[in-house]
Amino acid sequence: MTRLSCRRAIELKATLQETRAEVYTPADAGYAERIRCLELGEVESGAIVQATTTDEISRVLSYATHHHIPIIVHGGAFATTNPPRGEAGIVISLVRMGKVVVDPASRTLAAQGGARWEDLVGVADAFGLTVVPATGDDTTGEAGLEGSGWLTNCPGPIIDNLVSVKIVLADGSIVTTSSTERPDLFWALHLAGGAFGLATELVFRVYPKSSQQVFTEGHEGGGPKFGLEDPGEDDLPRLQKLKKQYDPCGLFGGLDSTSLDTRR
Structure with a gap:
């Protein structure tokens, strides 16, 4: 994975320009406050994307994969594991997707x-x-x-x-x-x-x-099976x-x- 450079951050903004997603980079006013509100600690982020639709997230993930940019996913109150230190990536925030x-x-x-x-x-x-x-x-x-x-x-x-x-x-x-x-x-x-x-x-x-x-009726542990058993192979x-x-x-x-x- 590679860092999200300033040029890549601008490209990411252009990718989402016609959507309702909000993209913030360290050069934008209010970026530091948004990082603080997301309670991401010492995360080194190249951009924060506050998505509003599944399609917007699709665009971000496609871009991240194509350019080998690491991501952090922030739900309504917490985030996933941070990328390796020094790899400033994309924070995808779902705070606007709480319906x-x-x-x-x-x-x-x-x-x-x-x-x-x-x-x-x-x-x-x-x-x-x-x-x-x-x-x-x-x-x-x-x-x-x-x-x-x-x-x-x-x-x-x-x-x-x-x-x-x-x-x-x-x-x-x-x-x-x-x-x-x-x-x-x-x-x-x-x-x-x-x-x-x-x-x-x-x-x-x-x-x-x-x-x-009984809420777990039919569930006997070991995760759902759905007819997918493969004898002799561990999970x-x-x-x-x-x-x-x-x-x-x-x-x-x-x-x-x-x-x-x-x-x-």
């Missing part, structure tokens, strides 16, 4: 990658529904989603009720994955979260407040193969045994 929508008929809730836990709870409550507990009480995207906070930091019951994920891959491709659509990627996201892309929208099952249903080698397929340049960091879901 949450409930579909009472299907009892599902769709949340953008920058949504906070309190947002999910509040919206579901307005419909007399409840979201199963998460391990924390702040953001969810791989995020981002490393790539998505929801996928990286909320294992347990809530991840077991994940229905689908809209995710942007390293090459800028926008895909939706579920137990029936790209099930290999869906399986990988459960185990290694944002190592595969940046999640911009996640759909979860929600339940009536009075429901006594890590399988994940590494998928990593090469979906993120061959390692834009979303490396993959090792510490990346795996610890629920098993």
Whole structure:
């Protein structure tokens, strides 16, 4: 990976010129304040992109991959692991992507990658529904989603009720994955979260407040199976193969045994 030079930063701005995304570089007024508000510590950033749509994120990731620029993904309240010191890259902020929508008929809730836990709870409550507990009480995207906070930091019951994920891959491709659509990627996201892309929208099952249903019904540990068992092969080698397929340049960091879901 290489630093985001001033010239590259100008090119990045031009790439997003006709969108609603806001791009700030160290030369812009207010840059230091925005870095402070994102609570990124000593991050050396060449640019901050405050995205508003999945398409904007697609453009940024495509640009970053093409020019080998490292990225940091900042969800609604926290960021992924910083790139190596001295590699000033692109901070992709999801703070403007916090929309949450409930579909009472299907009892599902769709949340953008920058949504906070309190947002999910509040919206579901307005419909007399409840979201199963998460391990924390702040953001969810791989995020981002490393790539998505929801996928990286909320294992347990809530991840077991994940229905689908809209995710942007390293090459800028926008895909939706579920137990029936790209099930290999869906399986990988459960185990290694944002190592595969940046999640911009996640759909979860929600339940009536009075429901006594076991939220993790059908889940027996070890991550979702979805008919993807490969006897004699451990999870890590399988994940590494998928990593090469979906993120061959390692834009979303490396993959090792510490990346795996610890629920098993």
